[in-house]
Amino acid sequence: xxxxxxxxxxxxxxxxxxxxxxxxxxxxxxxxxxxxxxxxxxxxxxxxxxxxxxxxxxxxxxxxxxxxxxxxxxxxxxxxxxxxxxxxxxxxxxxxxxxxxxxxxxxxxxxxxxxxxxxxxxxxxxxxxxxxxxxxxxxxxxxxxxxxxxxxxxxxxxxxxxxxxxxxxxxxxxxxxxxxxxxxxxxxxxxxxxxxxxxxxxxxxxxxxxxxxxxxxxxxxxxxxxxxxxxxxxxxxxxxxxxxxxxxxxxxxxxxxxxxxxxxxxxxxxxxxxxxxxxxxxxxxxxxxx
Amino acid sequence: xxxxxxxxxxxxxxxxxxxxxxxxxxxxxxxxxxxxxxxxxxxxxxxxxxxxxxxxxxxxxxxxxxxxxxxxxxxxxxxxxxxxxxxxxxxxxxxxxxxxxxxxxxxxxxxxxxxxxxxxxxxxxxxxxxxxxxxxxxxxxxxxxxxxxxxxxxxxxxxxxxxxxxxxxxxxxxxxxxxxxxxxxxxxxxxxxxxxxxxxxxxxxxxxxxxxxxxxxxxxxxxxxxxxxxxxxxxxxxxxxxxxxxxxxxxxxxxxxxxxxxxxxxxxxxxxxxxxxxxxxxxxxxxxxxxxxxxxxxxxxxxxxxxxxxxxxxx
Numbered sequence: 334x335x336x337x338x339x340x341x342x343x344x345x346x347x348x349x350x351x352x353x354x355x356x357x358x359x360x361x362x363x364x365x366x367x368x369x370x371x372x373x374x375x376x377x378x379x380x381x382x383x384x385x386x387x388x389x390x391x392x393x394x395x396x397x398x399x400x401x402x403x404x405x406x407x408x409x410x411x412x413x414x415x416x417x418x419x420x421x422x423x424x425x426x427x428x429x430x431x432x433x434x435x436x437x438x439x440x441x442x443x444x445x446x447x448x449x450x451x452x453x454x455x456x457x458x459x460x461x462x463x464x465x466x467x468x469x470x471x472x473x474x475x476x477x478x479x480x481x482x483x484x485x486x487x488x489x490x491x492x493x494x495x496x497x498x499x500x501x502x503x504x505x506x507x508x509x510x511x512x513x514x515x516x517x518x519x520x521x522x523x524x525x526x527x528x529x530x531x532x533x534x535x536x537x538x539x540x541x542x543x544x545x546x547x548x549x550x551x552x553x554x555x556x557x558x559x560x561x562x563x564x565x566x567x568x569x570x571x572x573x574x575x576x577x578x579x580x581x582x583x584x585x586x587x588x589x590x591x592x593x594x595x596x597x598x599x600x601x602x603x604x605x606x607x608x609x610x611x612x613x614x615x616x617x618x619x620x621x622x623x
Numbered sequence: 624x625x626x627x628x629x630x631x632x633x634x635x636x637x638x639x640x641x642x643x644x645x646x647x648x649x650x651x652x653x654x655x656x657x658x659x660x661x662x663x664x665x666x667x668x669x670x671x672x673x674x675x676x677x678x679x680x681x682x683x684x685x686x687x688x689x690x691x692x693x694x695x696x697x698x699x700x701x702x703x704x705x706x707x708x709x710x711x712x713x714x715x716x717x718x719x720x721x722x723x724x725x726x727x728x729x730x731x732x733x734x735x736x737x738x739x740x741x742x743x744x745x746x747x748x749x750x751x752x753x754x755x756x757x758x759x760x761x762x763x764x765x766x767x768x769x770x771x772x773x774x775x776x777x778x779x780x781x782x783x784x785x786x787x788x789x790x791x792x793x794x795x796x797x798x799x800x801x802x803x804x805x806x807x808x809x810x811x812x813x814x815x816x817x818x819x820x821x822x823x824x825x826x827x828x829x830x831x832x833x834x835x836x837x838x839x840x841x842x843x844x845x846x847x848x849x850x851x852x853x854x855x856x857x858x859x860x861x862x863x864x865x866x867x868x869x870x871x872x873x874x875x876x877x878x879x880x881x882x883x884x885x886x887x888x889x890x891x892x893x894x895x896x897x898x899x900x901x902x903x904x905x906x907x908x909x910x911x912x913x914x915x916x917x918x919x920x921x922x923x924x925x926x927x928x929x930x931x932x933x934x935x936x937x938x
Contacts, residue, residue, distance in 0.1 A: 348740075348844060349843060349844075352843065352844055352845075356737045359733070359737065360734070360737045360738070360749075363730070363734060363753075364749070364752055364753070366811065367752055367753050367755070367756060367811065367814070368752050370756070370762075370765050370766065370769065370811065371752075371755060371756065371759075371762065371765075373765055373768075373769060373777070374762050374765040374768075377765070377768060385775070386775055387775070388774055388775060388780060389774075389780040389781070389783075389784055390775050390776070390777050390780050392777060437661050437662045437665065438662060440658045440659075440661065440662065441658060441659040441661070441662035441663065443658060444654075444655045444656075444658035444659045445659065448652055448654065448655035448658070449652070449655075450648065450649065450652035450655035450656060451645050451648050451649050451652075452649075453655065453659075456659065456663065459671070460663075460666060462923070463666075463670050464865050464866070464869065465865055465868075465869055465922060465923050465926040465927075466869060466918075466919050466922040466923055466926075467869055467870070467872060467873030467895075467918075467922060468873075469873055469875065469895050469898065469899075469915070469918070470673075470674070470677070470915045470916075470918055470919045470922070471669075471670060471673035471674060471677065471915070472902075472915075473673075473677065473680075473898075473902050473908060473911055473912055473915060474672070474673035474674075474676040474677045474680065474912070474915075475669060475673045477676070478668065478669070478672065478673060478676070493665065493669075494665075494669045496662075496665050497662055497665035497666045497669060497670070499666075499670075500816070502662065527654075528654045528655075528658070529654070529658075532658070553758055556760075557758075557760045559761075562903075573760065573761075576761070577761065580761065580764065587768075590764075591768075594759075594760065594761050594762050594764060594765070595762075597759075597760040597761060597762075598755075598759035598760055598761075598762050601758045601759065601760070602751075602755055602758065602759065605751065605754065605755075605758060606751060609747055609750065609751070610747075612819060613750075613819060613822055613823045613826070614823070615823075616816075616819045616820045616822070616823035616824075617823040617824070617826065617827050619816075619820045619823065619824075619858075619859065619862050620820070620824060620856070620857070620858020620859040620860075620861065620862050621858050621861040621862045621865070621930075622858050
């Protein structure tokens with residue numbers, strides 16, 4: 334039998350040097366695959382025009398400049414609909430959609446997790462099933478429903494469906510299952526507290542990581558939403574769409590285009606950096622039992 | 624019946640039927656229904672109803688202008704017997720999903736497992752590096768720049784310089800290259816929620832299990848992985864599988880952004896493209912709905928199959 338090594342009364346797990354090396358090697362290789370295109374994207378946005386069209390091209394920027402960003406902003410100034418309008422649209426949609434999503438999803442998640450009404454399991458399974466197919470499948474009929482409701486070409490066409498995204502509900506419900514103990518709720522119920530109050534004053538404070546995760550998922554989705562089949566009016570289109578138009582402007586605008594993707598990327602990345610530990614904590618209960 | 628006697632022994636309820644009992648429970652928990660009602664209403668309206676409606680419309684020849692006429696299985700007959708391009712789309716979709724789904728799944732798990740022993744701070748940085756492409760919006764267009772068709776493209780320039788080719792390859796308009804490149808980009812963007820879920824799952828495995836394993840004679844990390852880690856991560860493995868499969872089937876937009884539509888010789892034409900073509904350009908809503916229904920069945924079927932397989936692991 335293998336010799337058992339211990340340090341400070343703790344078992345030291347067997348870790349071979351060869352394995353460590355192999356893992357590090359694989360990690361560096363995959364890391365390069367993931368990271369280098371990112372670096373290249375950032376470099377492109379900092380390259381002056383002559384470096385963008387240089388032969389042979391260089392990976393790393395030699396004389397970094399912010400010209401592309403300046404170009405981007407002057408292009409924004411000349412757009413037909415003021416750029417601030419696109420920014421407002423995206424910010425408005427993101428905030429309203431996310432707030433509604435947080436409200437509806439956590440309310441439902443609490444009920445699914447902690448009030449065991451007949452049919453709760455079946456309903457939750459139905460909701461969960463929607464993780465198994467992509468929204469393209471329902472795009473056609475959704476459009477028909479939207480036009481029936483008169484929501485085409487309004488903010489609501491984007492905002493209202495965002496209220497009921499499944500991922501938020503799913504993560505919230507799973508987290509409540511594990512983080513909110515029944516005993517606490519039971520004692521509150523015995524004290525005569527109403528269910529809605531228990532939800533708001535006891536359960537919700539216990540699941541803060543899940544809120545944050547839900548907010549970030551919802552926000553990311555809405556922030557990255559580009560052109561939508563529901564929106565025709567130029568005044569209602571998103572920031573991401575407008576940025577895409579700059580990207581589509583051809584070779585002359587490749588510098589500004591590169592700058593625009595970097596700006597768009599920064600927001601979700603910063604949000605993730607700040608909230609990473611909370612998201613990972615939420616994911617701890619994301620597993621699918623049965 | 625008083626609570627006291629109920630606590631003493633479980634008695635089969637004879638005073639009411641199952642139905643009556645359910646009704647009583649439903650009334651007792653009406654606040655529960657009220658709390659799920661807003662979400663379920665919207666969910667029904669924007670997810671359940673569209674699926675049902677798609678199935679209904681797929682049996683008609685609806686074109687948005689005239690009142691639909693029922694044609695029963697005509698749309699499906701046409702799809703499977705008369706539409707060669709649909710078959711191409713199916714083939715491409717399956718090739719794509721069969722490579723991207725499992726590879727991204729395994730990659731997500733392996734990377735999460737590789738970084739599990741690192742110190743928390745380094746792990747956070749590495750997590751960011753691997754997760755970033757999946758949340759960075761349009762940054763994937765950088766692949767079009769890297770593989771640009773002229774000699775300013777970095778890859779072309781190197782291939783020319785090293786003398787491997789003597790004329791630029793227009794990668795995203797090249798029959799041979801278009802599919803493999805789309806797969807690479809898909810993999811690049813695929814370390815998403817499943818990856819985070821795996822990281823959390825690995826962190827959550829009870830350390831004492833590993834110690835017990837070491838005492839029981841597990842000799843290396845591979846045995847540990849197989850006998851301890853994987854069995855205790857089954858819920859996460861299940862969740863991750865569903866996300867990987869669903870996104871592997873739903874990867875049309877990025878392909879369009881990289882290769883344009885239609886892709887060269889339809890080499891990267893997927894079912895999603897086919898659907899958008901018939902719906903967005905030809906307004907054949909009945910036929911497009913039939914395509915949507917087939918795609919729906921494929922996605923759900925693949926997910927059911929794989930989750931069933933995973934639930935068998937270790938039993």
